[in-house]
Amino acid sequence: MTTLNSKLMDLEELTLNAKQIQDDMLEEILRVNANTEYLRRFLHGSSDKKLFQKNVPLVSYEDVKPYIERVANGEPSHVISGEPITYFSLSSGTSGGKLKFFPTNNKYFENLAFIQALCSAIISKYIDGIKEGKVIKFMNTRPLSTTPSGLHAAPAFTGFLRSDCFKNRPSKCYTSPDEVILCFEDKQSMFCHLLCGLVQRATVVSMSAIFAFTLVQAIRFLETHWKELCANIRSGHVSDWITDLSCRESVSAILGGTNLELADVIEKECIHKSWEGIITRLWPNIKFIESISTGQMSQYVPILEFYSNKLPLISPLYGASEALFGVNVDPLCNPQDVSYTFIPTMSYFEFVPVDEGNNDEIVDLVDVKRGCSYEILVTNRFGLYRYRMGDILEVTGFYNSAPKFRFVRRKNVVLSVHVEATTEEDLVKALSRASHVIESSGLMLMGFTCYSDVSTVPGHYVIYWELKSRKTNGIVQLDNKVMVECCCVVEESFDIIYRRLRNRYDSIGALEIRVVDQGTFDSLMEYFISKGASSSQYKTPLCVNSPEVLSILEEKVVARFFSDKPPPLGYKHGNIGITMMHKNN
Template sequence: MSLCSNLSDKLDEKILEDLTSNVKQIQDSLLEEILTLNANTEYLRRFLHGGSDKELFKNNVPVATYEDVKLFIERVVNGESFDVISGIPITGFLLSSGTSGGKRKMVPRNNKYLENLKFIYYYRSIVISKHIDGLKHGKGMVFNFCKQENTTPSGLPASVATTSFFKNDYFKNRQPFWHWSYTSPDEVILCSDNNQSLYCHLLCDIIQRDEVVKVGAAFVSILVRAITFLEKNWKEICANIRFGRLSEWITDISCRDSVSKILGEPNPELADLIEKECNKKSWEGIIPRLWPKTKFIESIATGQMAQHIPTLEFYSNKLPLISSSYVSSETMFGINMNPLCKPQDVSYTFMPNLSYFEFLLVDAGDKFEIVDLVDVKLGCLYEPLVTNHSGLHRYKMGDILEVTGFYNSAPQFRFVRRGNLVLSVHLEKTTDEDLLNAVTHAKMVLESSNLMLMDFTSYVDISTTPGHYVLYWELKGKYNNDIAEIDNKVLVNCCNVVEDSLNNSYKEYRRGGSIGALEIRVVQQGTFDALMEFFITQGASSTQYKTPICIKSPEALVVLEEKVQARFFTDNI
């Protein structure tokens, strides 16, 4: 490593140390900066009357939900001046995925957001490179995608955060650090047809298989989808490589031209090698088999993504799985400073330079307690409130976090759950965390049948009396592409284990007859791809897509119901 590179690494590490050691000073300065810029916006002027004092802010500015600021945002969307909500120009709007909470939100952004996103991309890679050697000269097999941007009546673009970033000069003019070196050309990332993009990603990945040192995607579910897509399309990819010709259905011109250059001349030797691996009975360990120099996987695996970890471990032979950062459409939060920890132990160190953070104490009874970032207490549960540069002030995020420790003076948080309820038939309260834990226990039962749970969702069926919980499960065999014959006893046992793992409130009402027997409906393979396609037609992005843990859309339920193959119920109560 060169002297220049050594000095750069030490400087980067010093910046992280300084940021996490001076949290209070940085947060106070950041709040003063934000309030000075925004005090005379129409939104804040009602509360601050032009002032920018911290105590005035604390005493006068209310905690806000999206519904509280929606009308102000919509006025800017429709062409009114940005100073309705922001003291500096709004350059676009970010669309939330809409698959977690059921409704898509439109969040104002400016260049500060993109600067912060660039900061997160860069420094999370610095942290990873401290723990894993040999990354400097390799490439990333990273499944990045873009969605077509919309134009608002104001003439400003509206898109998901990643699309905003990849289409911006912050990405286009990036420096050639290892973490920006991808197997896929930018034209593949920018292709708005996600099927063409995914196919070309995989083709480029395989051609450059000996250069891949990391595999990545925004969410673990995207990686699982990429592997299942490869299972269906590897023969066609091999044919492209064997004859040096890209499939005719890749019609995006920029994508086609750039990928054809990488494809190059016919390569029957590589095609034979890939064919040999993909033809084996089991796809266990397929990632290191096809990309033998891969050192780790970088993808968010916390929250509802945790359900996909066993499947990804099957495909990767348990390569290190790194959940590197905690980000949202509203702000960046922090970085995992211990990247090689187990997925269930992931905590994120909040970076005080990104937004002003406050925290609402959860389960405090009648007590309404808001504390600053430096005043959170170990072991307590909080909901973060965000004040950023683009018009959100004391904004409720809806996430529930637990304080797990401190890195210097910067608190570290574990994602616990979304704040909203998932399922309720009677008076019970079943959260996404409750449901995920219960399904995780049931997965152990599947192991005896060599079945994998590829994805699931749920809803409350109140068409029956009493109402009951319904889980839709998509299953797959570990050692062949089709699922084995489903054993009725195994699936009934899974139903029982899910119920046994739910909270005492559920069990009490279940025993009392207020809740009916829990049901698992097994759906055809490919059902959850169809569900994703449905949500994409409704405006969701494949990059940000998360399978809803609870289905609220009647149209989405129709997609699932049309694919149901078998139904199973609990029999232990």
């Protein structure tokens, strides 16, 4: 309880003094970094805030990439950082379509450990008894690569899991031993996570992953492997294909010999035709699910609600490879209402208004205004100065003097075939409406992505859908009328510019939904992992244009549907007609 109170007191102190802490943070960053090669040409050794704001430019990744590459190739850290660079964090490579790597050191991992402990304290304030139980946390690592300078490079979370901050954590609350968490092989790691979690089912109080997608993937894996998992529990023997020796030994110790009764209990739940509520049925003492379910992850909220009997779904924190930002101080709020309170010790934050009429005036953290939207700039300790994250956030209020932000969208993830710009937020909202329609057919939307097809005249939007029956092993039967209605609902959800171009000027063709085979989005993930992405940090890209990615999708298309009429210029949803369905044989 002392640790809990201490962390909650930290939250109060940090948010009450946000302005002073941010000013001190910038002063410290500039004092340490002003004489780096990068900053010296703008600041001439000064750590003055006004000079920083006047002279240091706003930059994108391409602007700083040459400096990062120089350090990676063996030049001294002081090219960009006054502190030693000891590690390069790789981005997921799926949000913006390109893999990026960022210089960092142990301070990033210390910040992550602090912010995770803060999240845990906040959740404990609202939910009793979680410290006495265990967490099934689906996480694993990627192999470390080495830069020409000899420094390690891997996804940020891999670096954290291999750091002393994780190894020396005060609480061993996970159902899986560290050997499973540190396993490189995704399938072996997932199987062992589930096996350990099922064996300790009575102690499990929560299920967790970085992103909601990973939890959905875990349930799908369980659907295809539950019989083998039961066989392992029944025999007390780990499957022979688990070849990671440290994994085998540690999991065998947890398995602890034969357990016929437990295997029968699990089998009894898994043989049901419907897996609705399977999480609460397999883990009867579970209290909540923890994963990021905002932004593009919001598409998985209905799926997790189906599998968990609508357990509280907590989005604990907001972070990225570049920096950590904030925590959710209202963890039991609805997923669509999540906001993150920024923690002023994480980095120095500035904000560029995206609303019209603001003249691009850049404002400090405490000077943002409720109801306004901003693009975030990051200045950190490791070589990023006034870096444009590309994340658009809306201010929803304040916790003490620290603002609370709702994630709105990524800045550059848009669809367009003419002069319209359909944003990430537009897509997620439209697909959320359409997923409610598909539920009438007993189906669930398991994943989607899209692209602008300009090979036809006029160009049109193509959305790839992977669907699944709400019944275990149920056949996906596509109702033509329902699918066409989904196409129309999506179009009706877009803004007035899209609807006008589609309606009056015939500048945009009918929206198309292409249904793909089950497992297609797993194949997509495997492709990105083969290119260096981390399964723990993976996010299905909302928009794609890579020929390789489109080829993976196109090979799996089983049916195509088009909207059969232009959307009305008003938002009211009308009756929908029927159009032709074409199948790829």
